[in-house]
Amino acid sequence: MQIDTTTLIQFVLGCFCTLGGWFMRELWEAVSTLRMDLAALEVDLAKNYVPWDRLQAALEPLHEMLARIESKLDGKQDKQ
Numbered sequence: 001m002q003i004d005t006t007t008l009i010q011f012v013l014g015c016f017c018t019l020g021g022w023f024m025r026e027l028w029e030a031v032s033t034l035r036m037d038l039a040a041l042e043v044d045l046a047k048n049y050v051p052w053d054r055l056q057a058a059l060e061p062l063h064e065m066l067a068r069i070e071s072k073l074d075g076k077q078d079k080q
Helices: 005-047 052-074
Strands: none
16 A cells, blocks of 8 residues: 555645644643633622722821831931
8 A cells, every 4th residue: 555645745745634623622621711710710700809998997007007107206316
């Protein structure tokens, strides 16, 4: 049985096209999964954001500490 050149080329091209199609299908599925995950994340972020009053209450000790540091720096003797 003799295999001619065109049959061999067509077989190799068919294998490459099959692999390329499989790879593109995997990429398509990954992108669609990422789109769904991003949509779910957008909804979750809209529901679970930190309200301003909670953030302000959480940062209050930090503001007090910075005010104490500032008052200590203002009272230093070697300040010019």
